[in-house]
Amino acid sequence: MALDADEEILQDFLVEAGEILENLSEQLVDLEQHPDDGDLLNAIFRGFHTVKGGAGFLQLEALVNCCHSAENVFDTLRNHKRRVTSELMDVVLEALDNVNSMFEQVREREEPTPAPDTLIESLMELAKPEDEASQPASEPEPAAEAGSEQPAATDEHGDITDDEFEQLLDALGDGDDSSDAGAGDKAATDAPASGQGSGSDDDEITEDEFEALLDQLHGEGQFKGAPAGEEAAGKPAGKSEEKASDAGDPDLISDDEFENLLDELHGKGAGPSVTAGKPESAPAAKKPEKKPEPAKAPAPKPEPKKDEGKAAPAKEAHHPPAETTVRVDTSRLDDIMNMVGELVLVRNRLQRLGSQSEDSEMHKAVSNLDVVTSDLQSAVMQTRMQPIKKVFGRFPRVVRDLSRSLKKEVDLLMHGEETDLDKNLVEALADPLVHLVRNSVDHGIEDPDVREQNGKPRKGTVTLSAEQEGDHILLSIKDDGAGMDPEVLRRKAVEKGLYDEDAASRLTESECYNLILAAGFSTKDQISDVSGRGVGMDVVKTKISQLNGQINIESVKGKGSNIKIKVPLTLAIMPTLMIMVGGQSFALPLVNVVEIFHLDLTKTNIVDGKECIVVREKVFPLFHVKRWLVPSQAGGEPPANAHVVIVAMGTRQVGFVVDQLIGQEEVVIKPLGRALQGTPGMAGATITGDGRIALIIDVPSLLQHYG
Structure with missing residues (x-):
């Protein structure tokens, strides 16, 4: 579709209407819980009205028509001529879905598809007062409507425009x-x-x-x-x-x-x-x-x-408030981030050279450069940050629709919505979190009658929270449902052929809970349109691994489950542990590193045909990464002593045997060239402080391919 409107005006509409529509989804679900909240009714009315006004200016008649019909419903509601019911909210939420669909078409510069006639008719019916006798009283509404809209156009101090x-x-x-x-x-x-x-x-x-x-x-x-x-x-x-x-x-x-x-x-x-x-x-x-x-x-x-x-x-x-912000294309921010990344590499190089010099002035200059670079890096990262509310905002609607379809009663609580993280992570986390929230409602929360029999409130609770821990974000999806039974999980693992009975019996409770992350694993006996195919959690595990994150599952039978996800704040600049294997440098993402120690390799054990070590009564499988990464030098007699790095992949921990530990270093991830793309176990490359190229190890991919 070729819109006649100026591109700048269209962009303004897309930004403003996009923010309003994001809020409307959450506000509508909130209204169902608090139907007498007059401020909320007015806010929703103004939301539809503002989108309608912008769409009318751009002559998007289909969008105007749908918003106007929804706006009339809320005008009737806020004048107390009709009550908020679940059936009414079903229709209004369907209208919002149509508005969102049309909005996406406008974003793609396509002609918006009009909402179905049946939906518009339903909205028109709901816009009529419940008591038809009072219908004539609604005729002089334009004046009241104009009056009620005015607060939206004024600023918070009551100044008039x-x-x-x-x-x-x-x-x-x-x-x-x-x-x-x-x-x-x-x-x-x-x-x-x-x-x-x-x-x-x-x-x-x-x-x-x-x-x-x-x-x-x-x-x-x-x-x-x-x-x-x-x-x-x-x-x-x-x-x-x-x-x-x-x-x-x-x-x-x-x-x-x-x-x-x-x-x-x-x-x-x-x-x-x-x-x-x-x-x-x-x-x-x-x-x-x-x-x-x-x-x-x-x-x-x-x-x-x-x-x-x-x-x-x-x-x-x-x-003045409109002049305090500037809209910048995200590609420009990415370019600036790339340049800051190059500056970080130059700083690392200068730090290495400065450490070899005895010139005190050189040390001061390098130290100042280090401080300025760190501040600049932090400031640029802040421009890319977005509140995780961008993701959380969709979940009230997800829980509301799913609980109605499953005939369950579920409350969603959200904490830490203002926690900031990289915009790329915000987008990447959306799908995994949707899977986890749907699983909590479907698998976790019991039917109201069952909960009552077990002495629980009829209404279950799903709690979604986010908080920052150092340079990581910790996400938690917790429910007060039925929890998981380790014995059931062991039995399913044997049925699916993942373990034999002897190996399954040795699994700890924590390892049993993590079985649900395996591909094709499901505790559901019946497949529904919500779950049961054993696909969702496998997708979650893969996606979190791609983000260099970890996932951990805790559960208590009869009490509920808690799924914790830990992801880095940003994917652009990564703290790593630099190691040497066979004379070549490699970078291990620090998020995967648990601990490091020096080991006497003559004291290893063989368990299930694999070389293992026992540290503080814990058994860790041992892998000589030289055999995978530098096979030409892997022959000969193995050394008697070596450095072992314990790395974590999800909840699984293994030991990597390496030749030398260089130290911690912040690196900028560079994509591999076309010839090397897809190399198993490699996430990218970087330039080290001494000017050499080092490959960045992708721990999950490395173990999956070689281990």
Whole structure:
């Protein structure tokens, strides 16, 4: 589809509407739990209304139609003419799905597909009051709608915007007051406006127009009798004179009047009460002067500037927040990150050279470079960070839909939504977490009747949390469901042929729980559209391994399960342990390294045909990585002593025998060339501090291929 709109305007719409739609999914599920929350109803109404407005500007009729229908439903709800029910929410959530689908089509520059007619009809039915007898009362809703929308257009301090002034002017023209004074006000308002139109900005309000607004606010109908006689009769002149003397000029607006004007504008129902509270004060004296002398306005030249000075702060206060952010294409951030990566490599090189020099000035310069590079690296990484709420935001809807389809009652609790991590990780974690949350609802949480029989609340709880631990993020998916039975898992492992009975009987409880991560392994006897094929958890394990992360499973039968995932904050720059094998440098990701020690290789054991070592009563399989990585040098008599690095892959831990330990070093991952892509056990390459090239070991892939 070729959109006629300017590309910049379209991008603004995509960014703003995208954020609103992300929030709507969470807000709608929250509304089902708190149906009487008026603020939430208004927020959802404004969300659909804002998306509709942007879509209308771009002439996306299909999107406008669907949003408008949903908006009408929430207008009925917030006016208390209908109650929030699960059936109503099913329809509204389906509408949101259609809006999201159309939004994605617009993002791809395609013509949006209209929502099904049946859905629009359902929304139109839900927009009608439950009591059909009250339907005529909903006819004058446009005015109420306009009033209720206004808070969305103002900022948090209650300042009023240009658009609101325009709407207030329109309201004056079409006001409910049909008195002669009202007609006179309209004339007084229209005449200056037309006269000023050519000489001033359309967005600026003239002095006469502002006076007319004040007259409308304080009730012009009361002056219909003898306008000129009020002052002579000495009506309540005290307050009026006091204000006039304070201001120095009757044409100036006081703070109280301006507050009242805001109250009138924001539809607080304060019209009559404001008039009662401030009867015939200062504006009473202004009105008689304005009618006989409409041409008097140009005389006091400085006054419009003063009036404008009153209105200007509202405009100035409204605009600055929009100027504090700049939208930058993510590819630019990636380029900057790559350049910072190169700088890190240069710093490593200089540090190595500096350590060999005895020049104190050189040491200072290298030390300063190290500090600046680290700060720059940290600052650039912050620009790539996003809150994990981007992922968490979709789960209330996932849990709500799944629990309804499975006829279960489930509460979702979320903690640490503001935890930041690399944008690439945010996107990569979405699918694994969806699998885990669905598994918790399907496998973990029992049916309400079963929970009741076991002395638990009918409603189960799934808790999703995130927190930062050093340079890693720890994610947890916890449920208070049935938990897992290690014996059942052992039996399934034997049935699937993963272990023989003897080996299965030796598995620890922790190893039993981790069996669910094996490909094709499922504890479900029946396959459903939710689970049972043994695919989901295998996908989760693979994805977390690709992110250099670890996954650990804890469970207590009858109490529930807790799945913990640990992933690095960023994938761009990686802390590693540099090792030497057969005269060549390799980098082991530090996230995989558990511990290091020196070992007498004559004290190894053979278990199940594999060489093992026992450390603190734990048995670790032992692998000589030289035989895999440098096979040409693997022959001859093995050394009596060697360094052993215990590495972890998920919950499995093994020992790697290496020739030499060089030390810890931050490296930048460079992709392998075309000829080397796909090499088993290699995640990429980097340049070391001494200028040599080192391959970065992919521990899961290495063990899977060779071990």
